[in-house]
Amino acid sequence: xxxxxxxxxxxxxxxxxxxxxxxxxxxxxxxxxxxxxxxxxxxxxxxxxxxxxxxxxxxxxxxxxxxxxxxxxxxxxxxxxxxxxxxxxxxxxxxxxxxxxxxxxxxxxxxxxxxxxxxxxxxxxxxxxxxxxxxxxxxxxxxxxxxxxxxxxxxxxxxxxxxxxxxxxxxxxxxxxxxxxxxxxxxxxxxxxxxxxxxxxxxxxxxxxxxxxxxxxxxxxxxxxxxxxxxxxxxxxxxxxxxxxxxxxxxxxxxxxxxxxxxxxxxxxxxxxxxxxxxxxxxxxxxxxxxxxxxxxxxxxxxxxxxxxxxxxxxxxxxxxxxxxxxxxxxxxxxxxxxxxxxxxxxxxxxxxxxxxxxxxxxxxxxxxxxxxxxxxxxxxxxxxxxxxxxxxxxxxxxxxxxxxxxxxxxxxxxxxxxxxxxxxxxxxxxxxxxxxxxxxxxxxxxxxxxxxxxxxxxx
Amino acid sequence: xxxxxxxxxxxxxxxxxxxxxxxxxxxxxxxxxxxxxxxxxxxxxxxxxxxxxxxxxxxxxxxxxxxxxxxxxxxxxxxxxxxxxxxxxxxxxxxxxxxxxxxxxxxxxxxxxxxxxxxxxxxxxxxxxxxxxxxxxxxxxxxxxxxxxxxxxxxxxxxxxxxxxxxxxxxxxxxxxxxxxxxxxxxxxxxxxxxxxxxxxxxxxxxxxxxxxxxxxxxxxxxxxxxxxxxxxxxxxxxxxxxxxxxxxxxxxxxxxxxxxxxxxxxxxxxxxxxxxxxxxxxxxxxxxxxxxxxxxx
Numbered sequence: 001x002x003x004x005x006x007x008x009x010x011x012x013x014x015x016x017x018x019x020x021x022x023x024x025x026x027x028x029x030x031x032x033x034x035x036x037x038x039x040x041x042x043x044x045x046x047x048x049x050x051x052x053x054x055x056x057x058x059x060x061x062x063x064x065x066x067x068x069x070x071x072x073x074x075x076x077x078x079x080x081x082x083x084x085x086x087x088x089x090x091x092x093x094x095x096x097x098x099x100x101x102x103x104x105x106x107x108x109x110x111x112x113x114x115x116x117x118x119x120x121x122x123x124x125x126x127x128x129x130x131x132x133x134x135x136x137x138x139x140x141x142x143x144x145x146x147x148x149x150x151x152x153x154x155x156x157x158x159x160x161x162x163x164x165x166x167x168x169x170x171x172x173x174x175x176x177x178x179x180x181x182x183x184x185x186x187x188x189x190x191x192x193x194x195x196x197x198x199x200x201x202x203x204x205x206x207x208x209x210x211x212x213x214x215x216x217x218x219x220x221x222x223x224x225x226x227x228x229x230x231x232x233x234x235x236x237x238x239x240x241x242x243x244x245x246x247x248x249x250x251x252x253x254x255x256x257x258x259x260x261x262x263x264x265x266x267x268x269x270x271x272x273x274x275x276x277x278x279x280x281x282x283x284x285x286x287x288x289x290x291x292x293x294x295x296x297x298x299x300x301x302x303x304x305x306x307x308x309x310x311x312x313x314x315x316x317x318x319x320x321x322x323x324x325x326x327x328x329x330x331x332x333x334x335x336x337x338x339x340x341x342x343x344x345x346x347x348x349x350x351x352x353x354x355x356x357x358x359x360x361x362x363x364x365x366x367x368x369x370x371x372x373x374x375x376x377x378x379x380x381x382x383x384x385x386x387x388x389x390x391x392x393x394x395x396x397x398x399x400x401x402x403x404x405x406x407x408x409x410x411x412x413x414x415x416x417x418x419x420x421x422x423x424x425x426x427x428x429x430x431x432x433x434x435x436x437x438x439x440x441x442x443x444x445x446x447x448x449x450x451x452x453x454x455x456x457x458x459x460x
Numbered sequence: 461x462x463x464x465x466x467x468x469x470x471x472x473x474x475x476x477x478x479x480x481x482x483x484x485x486x487x488x489x490x491x492x493x494x495x496x497x498x499x500x501x502x503x504x505x506x507x508x509x510x511x512x513x514x515x516x517x518x519x520x521x522x523x524x525x526x527x528x529x530x531x532x533x534x535x536x537x538x539x540x541x542x543x544x545x546x547x548x549x550x551x552x553x554x555x556x557x558x559x560x561x562x563x564x565x566x567x568x569x570x571x572x573x574x575x576x577x578x579x580x581x582x583x584x585x586x587x588x589x590x591x592x593x594x595x596x597x598x599x600x601x602x603x604x605x606x607x608x609x610x611x612x613x614x615x616x617x618x619x620x621x622x623x624x625x626x627x628x629x630x631x632x633x634x635x636x637x638x639x640x641x642x643x644x645x646x647x648x649x650x651x652x653x654x655x656x657x658x659x660x661x662x663x664x665x666x667x668x669x670x671x672x673x674x675x676x677x678x679x680x681x682x683x684x685x686x687x688x689x690x691x692x693x694x695x696x697x698x699x700x701x702x703x704x705x706x707x708x709x710x711x712x713x714x715x716x717x718x719x720x721x722x723x724x725x726x727x728x729x730x731x732x733x734x735x736x737x738x739x740x741x742x743x744x745x746x747x748x749x750x751x752x753x754x755x756x757x758x
Binding site: 027028029096097099100165168169171172173175176177178179180181182183185186187188189190191192193194197227228229238241242243244245246247248251252254255258259262263265266267269270272273287288289290291292294295305308309310311312313314315321322324325326327329357359390391401402405 | 481482485518521524525527528529531532533534535536538539542543545546547549550552553554555556557558559560561601602604605606607608611612643651652653654656685686689690691692693695707708709710711721723724725726727728754755756757758
C-alpha cells in the first residue's frame, strides 16, 4: 500500500476497527467454475445500466404531447411528433456521445436479461436451488420477472411505432383479466388507451420504482449468498458437504471480477459502436391505428408474443365475466410457467423424499424429474419464441402463414411432453443400469461420487 | 461476534480466530517474468492513452466510431492489465472454508428480553390495526384513472358524423377505388384510436353476415380498425380473398362476409359501422357501432 492509502486506512481503522471484518471478507472462498460467472455478468450489466440510464434521464422527456421537431435529422424537420420520441431523436442526433450511451444501455439490457436467464438455467439444472437455498432461488425468479418488466418499460419509452403497439397489446392484456380487467387497465393506463398518462407513468416505473426494487432484491440476493455460501461442483477428495473449496476473494476473485466488469463494459461499448440497436429514427413515432409488418417485441418477450400468435380463437362469455384468448395466452400460461418454477424445489424434494442440506451440484441426469421438467419447460419456451417469427418465416420460405402457425401450434403441444418423457426414461434407465435410485441425501450422493477413489480420505 | 447473553470475556480477544484464517490447500508462486511486467505496463499505458483519446474525441465531437472504439479499447486493455498484474504478483492459492450448517443451528433465543405474561388478544388487535392501516394506504390507487363506466362499449361515432381521413378531409364513396382501403376517423376525433376505421370498396359482392343496409354504393363498407384479439390496428388488406389482416398476431378477417375471423387468434368479427351518405354526398355514420370494439375485457 502506498503511504497515502496506508494513512487513510489507519485513520479509518482507528474509528471502525476494520481489520477483522475485512479479513473475513478477503478470505471468503469462491468456487471456481465459468458458470458461476453468469450471475456476475448480470450484476455488471446492471451497473452499466444504472450508469448509462442516469445519463439518459437527463435528456429524455416523458411526455406524448405533440411538439415540432427542429433537430438535425432531415427526415423529420418541421414535423409534429410526441415529445418523448422527439427527445430520443434529439439526444441521438444532436447530443455528442448520447447515441453511444443509448446503445450501450440497450445492449446492456439484452445482456442483463440473457445472463439472468442463463444463470437461472445453471441454478435449475445443477440443483443449486435445493435446501437451504430455496429462498434465494425465489428471489432470483423475482429478479427475472422484474428484469422482463423493466425491459418492456424501457422498450416502450421512445414511443416509436413498435413501442406504441407494444403498449397497446399490454393494455389489452390487462383488459383481459376477468371481472377487474377494465378497472385495472384504467388505473394503470389512466383511462382508455392512448392517454397522456402512460409515458410519464412508465418513465417513473422504469427509472425509479422497478430499478429500486431490483437493486434492493439484488442486494438481498447477495446477502443470502454470503450467509449461505456458494454451492460447488463435486471434486475428488473433497467433502463438499462440509467444506467449500476455491479461491479467496482477495486477490484471485477480486482480479477475476474486476477483469470481468471491464470485459463486460468494454464489449458492450464495442457492440454499441457496430450494432445500431436502439436507433429508432427509421421506425418513426407512434401514430394511432398504424402498424407495420414485422412488429415484434424484444427477444425476451418472444415466448409471450409467440403464445399470443399461436392461441386459437377463444372467447367465452360467462355470466358476468369473459375469458379470452389473450387472458389464457398472456396471463394464465406465463403464470403457470412461473408457478412451476416457483414450486419446483418443493416438488422435487417431496417426490424423491430428499432430506437435509445440499451444497454439492449434480448432473441433472441423476434426477430424472428435473431433467424432464427442465427440457419440457425450456423446449416449450423456445418453440413459443420461434412462433413469434411466424410472419418472417412465412415471408422468407413462402410457407403460408396459416401452415406455419399450425406447425408451431402442434410443435408446442407435442414436442415438450415427448422430449420430457424421453429424457425421463433415458435418465431413469441411466441410473438403473448403475443399479441406483435418486440419492435422497447429500451424503449418499457424495459417497457415490467418491466410490472410484474410495481409498482417498476426504478432507474434513 | 460477542453475544449479549454471554458475559464479557475477561481476557483480550485473540488477534484472529481459526475461522478467519485462510485454510490453504495449495499454493503456487508464479516465477518472476519480465515479459509479464512489460505486458502489464504496456497494456495499462495503452489503456490510459485510449481513455484520453476517448475524452478528447468526444470533446471535439468526433464521429461515434472514433470515441466509441477508443473507450472500448481503454476498458479492454485495462482488463488485460489487471488480469496480468494479479497473476504475477500474487501466489495462486486454493483454500477451503468450513461450511456453516444452518440446520445445526443453535437454539439461543433471538432476543433476551421476554414479555411479561401472555396477552395474545392484544397482540392480535395490534397486528390487525397495523394491517388495516397498511391496506388503507392503497386507497389513493382509485385516483389513478377514471371509472371505466361505458367507455369501452362506446366510441366517438354518432349519427350524422362525417367519415374523414387522417387530415380531417371528409371522404366521398368515390374516394375509395375498387379494391382500395382507407383509414378513417370520426369528424373532430382524428387519432381517437378506439374509433379508427377501415373503409373499403369490395371487389366482390358483400354477403351476410355483412349488414347490407350499411353498405354504400353496393360495395363500400366500414369496419372498426381495432383488432378484436389484442387491439392492434388491422392494418393490411389482401384484395385476392378480401382478407383484412392484423400484422401483430396474424388474425385474418373476411371483409366480404361481415369481417368474421377466418384465421388466427381473434374470436369476434370486426364491428361494422352503420354507414350512409349525407345530402352533400359524403360518407357519414348512421350511429355508433352496435357491438363492442376491440379486445374482450373483464
